[in-house]
Amino acid sequence: MPAERKGGVTISQVAEAAGVARSSVSRAYTKPHMLSPETVDHIKAVAKRLGYVPNHTARALSTGRNGNIALIVPDVANPFFPPLIRAAQAEAERSDLCVFLGNSEEDAEKEDKLLGRLSSQVEGVVLASPRLSDERILAHASRKPMVLINRNVEGIPRVLIDSGTGVAEATRHLAELGHKRIVYVSGPSASWSNKQRRAAARKTATALGLELSVISASVPSFEAGLQAVPSILSRKATAAIAFDDVMAQGILAGLAARGVSVPADFSVVGCDDALGALMVPVLTTVSGQSAEAGKVSVSLLMQLLQSDALGDACYMLETHLIARSTTSAAP
Amino acid sequence: MPAERKGGVTISQVAEAAGVARSSVSRAYTKPHMLSPETVDHIKAVAKRLGYVPNHTARALSTGRNGNIALIVPDVANPFFPPLIRAAQAEAERSDLCVFLGNSEEDAEKEDKLLGRLSSQVEGVVLASPRLSDERILAHASRKPMVLINRNVEGIPRVLIDSGTGVAEATRHLAELGHKRIVYVSGPSASWSNKQRRAAARKTATALGLELSVISASVPSFEAGLQAVPSILSRKATAAIAFDDVMAQGILAGLAARGVSVPADFSVVGCDDALGALMVPVLTTVSGQSAEAGKVSVSLLMQLLQSDALGDACYMLETHLIARSTTSAAP
DNA sequence: CTATTATGTGCAACCGGTTGCATGTCAACG
DNA sequence: CGTTGACATGCAACCGGTTGCACATAATAG
Numbered sequence: 001m002p003a004e005r006k007g008g009v010t011i012s013q014v015a016e017a018a019g020v021a022r023s024s025v026s027r028a029y030t031k032p033h034m035l036s037p038e039t040v041d042h043i044k045a046v047a048k049r050l051g052y053v054p055n056h057t058a059r060a061l062s063t064g065r066n067g068n069i070a071l072i073v074p075d076v077a078n079p080f081f082p083p084l085i086r087a088a089q090a091e092a093e094r095s096d097l098c099v100f101l102g103n104s105e106e107d108a109e110k111e112d113k114l115l116g117r118l119s120s121q122v123e124g125v126v127l128a129s130p131r132l133s134d135e136r137i138l139a140h141a142s143r144k145p146m147v148l149i150n151r152n153v154e155g156i157p158r159v160l161i162d163s164g165t166g167v168a169e170a171t172r173h174l175a176e177l178g179h180k181r182i183v184y185v186s187g188p189s190a191s192w193s194n195k196q197r198r199a200a201a202r203k204t205a206t207a208l209g210l211e212l213s214v215i216s217a218s219v220p221s222f223e224a225g226l227q228a229v230p231s232i233l234s235r236k237a238t239a240a241i242a243f244d245d246v247m248a249q250g251i252l253a254g255l256a257a258r259g260v261s262v263p264a265d266f267s268v269v270g271c272d273d274a275l276g277a278l279m280v281p282v283l284t285t286v287s288g289q290s291a292e293a294g295k296v297s298v299s300l301l302m303q304l305l306q307s308d309a310l311g312d313a314c315y316m317l318e319t320h321l322i323a324r325s326t327t328s329a330a331p
Numbered sequence: 332m333p334a335e336r337k338g339g340v341t342i343s344q345v346a347e348a349a350g351v352a353r354s355s356v357s358r359a360y361t362k363p364h365m366l367s368p369e370t371v372d373h374i375k376a377v378a379k380r381l382g383y384v385p386n387h388t389a390r391a392l393s394t395g396r397n398g399n400i401a402l403i404v405p406d407v408a409n410p411f412f413p414p415l416i417r418a419a420q421a422e423a424e425r426s427d428l429c430v431f432l433g434n435s436e437e438d439a440e441k442e443d444k445l446l447g448r449l450s451s452q453v454e455g456v457v458l459a460s461p462r463l464s465d466e467r468i469l470a471h472a473s474r475k476p477m478v479l480i481n482r483n484v485e486g487i488p489r490v491l492i493d494s495g496t497g498v499a500e501a502t503r504h505l506a507e508l509g510h511k512r513i514v515y516v517s518g519p520s521a522s523w524s525n526k527q528r529r530a531a532a533r534k535t536a537t538a539l540g541l542e543l544s545v546i547s548a549s550v551p552s553f554e555a556g557l558q559a560v561p562s563i564l565s566r567k568a569t570a571a572i573a574f575d576d577v578m579a580q581g582i583l584a585g586l587a588a589r590g591v592s593v594p595a596d597f598s599v600v601g602c603d604d605a606l607g608a609l610m611v612p613v614l615t616t617v618s619g620q621s622a623e624a625g626k627v628s629v630s631l632l633m634q635l636l637q638s639d640a641l642g643d644a645c646y647m648l649e650t651h652l653i654a655r656s657t658t659s660a661a662p
Numbered sequence: 663c664t665a666t667t668a669t670g671t672g673c674a675a676c677c678g679g680t681t682g683c684a685t686g687t688c689a690a691c692g
Numbered sequence: 693c694g695t696t697g698a699c700a701t702g703c704a705a706c707c708g709g710t711t712g713c714a715c716a717t718a719a720t721a722g
Binding site: 663665666670672673674678679682683684685686688689690692 | 693694695696697698699700701702703704705706707708709710711712713714715716717718719720721722
């Protein structure tokens with residue numbers, strides 16, 4: 001049923017119309033240097049007149065390359081990801097690749113299913129902030145070239161955003177402002193970033209003699225931040241570091257609702273710089289690098305596709321504190 | 332070069348191992364009712380043992396159906412779209428379709444290019460908030476089944492979010508609060524939604540005797556909202572209706588920066604309810620329906636793929652005002 | 663107990679390209 | 693002037709499935 005809506009011009013039709021072999025038409029597009037320039041011109045002219053468009057699928061079947069890659073993120077709606085997506089797409093386009101976007105909704109099982117469904121249609125996968133277990137990741141990586149973002153699995157090429165340094169800076173920043181009791185509002189426990197941030201906050205707090213307590217949330221959402229507020233206030237803390245900007249925003253809303261003014265009565269720090277500048281007061285946060293991560297991961301994947309083995313590549317991106325208006329001296 | 336990384340088990344290998352014809356293996360998956368139950372079981376067992384996975388590309392070549400659709404949006408980072416994307420994906424998955432996401436970056440030319448690149452790999456396209464000219468849209472629609480979101484081109488199935496009613500309500504709301512001079516902060520001029528909203532605001536304002544002026548911005552961003560503020564204030568208006576929530580947020584930030592307090596000194600209304608509840612003060616806005624639009628558009632596309640002609644379907648979604656905390660009586 | 667109809671499988675052509683190899687042509691070379 | 697390549701093109705097999713049709717066997721009807 002080769003309907004193809006309209007047109008459906010094939011290589012054979014072009015070949016016949018041009019009076020050449022099918023292979024020549026094929027080569028006119030893929031290996032023009034093998035043909036005489038005149039032949040190429042002639043074929044292309046005829047093809048154009050007929051409205052010929054090479055069939056991607058057929059090409060993929062014989063070459064084994066389909067020119068597609070998959071990008072799987074936990075949540076498109078989280079402002080951390082759009083810049084990453086955009087950068088990944090831009091980088092993919094440079095190599096003439098299309099990208100399938102998958103959305104795991106922060107759910108490991110869904111992520112697993114997505115990988116299964118998509119991997120048969122792509123040449124490689126970029127897995128951003130996976131919630132999956134190491135075993136499953138390794139299993140998938142063994143069948144398809146894969147690059148990880150923000151997940152440290154040895155043997156799989158990965159790009160890591162080292163938010164540890166930024167969070168440490170943030171903690172120090174709060175200490176310098178005179179805060180004594182601070183809270184870290186945690187994100188998804190399966191998230192590498194979260195572990196890293198929490199660890200950095202704890203280590204630095206201990207070193208500087210701050211009291212740090214941790215509040216857990218499973219999903220990094222505005223809601224989760226909002227709901228963490230009572231718990232934060234009950235701990236008598238004067239500052240909070242949130243897993244990400246979205247949660248920070250939730251926390252700010254919750255504080256405002258309770259009449260706690262920021263930064264006068266309470267200081268808040270976000271992470272990722274995803275919305276920092278898009279709110280009032282502008283948010284003190286840790287720089288994000290999500291776009292860079294998207295770009296690098298795709299280019300890494302492309303290397304992987306070409307040279308096959310790329311070993312244990314691990315690309316680390318630095319972060320630092322961006323002090324804006326939601327932090328000030330402890331009350 | 333049939334590398335395929337690992338495995339690479341084909342239907343032929345399964346057939347041989349199971350002692351049946353290739354066609355039987357094929358049918359075991361696609362038309363099991365044509366085979367005896369025992370044969371099906373046997374084949375599947377052998378296939379499983381060998382690790383056989385049907386090759387999507389090959390199937391697509393012979394059937395002409397690849398099980399993919401494309402979704403093109405102007406800006407993933409705009410909070411209006413993630414819910415739409417998610418809903419579209421969920422709906423697509425119900426029919427076992429994968430979705431390519433394209434990002435036109437609010438640029439008509441890029442949108443055109445994307446359509447060209449993607450359309451050869453998908454069965455149909457959902458084009459959300461296109462910036463392209465009617466002619467180009469029609470041209471693409473003639474080669475590929477297509478559904479439009481928020482663009483009214485006759486002859487192409489479309490789902491329209493009728494924000495006109497909601498904006499009219501918003502205008503009336505402001506009038507009732509005693510505002511006399513209001514501003515509509517416009518979005519992309521090529522956007523159907525924008526035209527509709529502007530028209531509704533203008534019409535209602537005129538009917539109620541309000542003075543309405545329009546300020547233009549080409550891209551609906553936080554930045555654009557921010558930059559519109561001086562212009563808004565210079566017009567001596569006491570309220571603004573923004574093209575969308577993101578711009579409204581920018582306007583709020585700009586007002587705050589100038590010490591204008593909302594809603595005491597100035598009222599702001601957004602559109603789409605994309606961030607309304609995610610900020611302080613919570614934003615008065617017009618309900619969005621973006622998720623519904625995503626869902627409906629995909630199901631419409633699927634109908635289109637099956638029954639081919641679906642005529643001049645036009646699915647209209649209603650909106651209404653959601654009064655929250657950024658509007659109050661005129662100062 | 664033969665004639666007829668279901669039912670289950672196999673054969674082979676096809677989807678639309680790609681590619682290794684063979685062939686033919688013509689110019690440069692010894 | 694015969695040989696050797698380099699170059700341009702054609703032939704045909706292949707990628708991995710799907711599907712119309714033929715055929716054999718079994719079930720049903722007459």
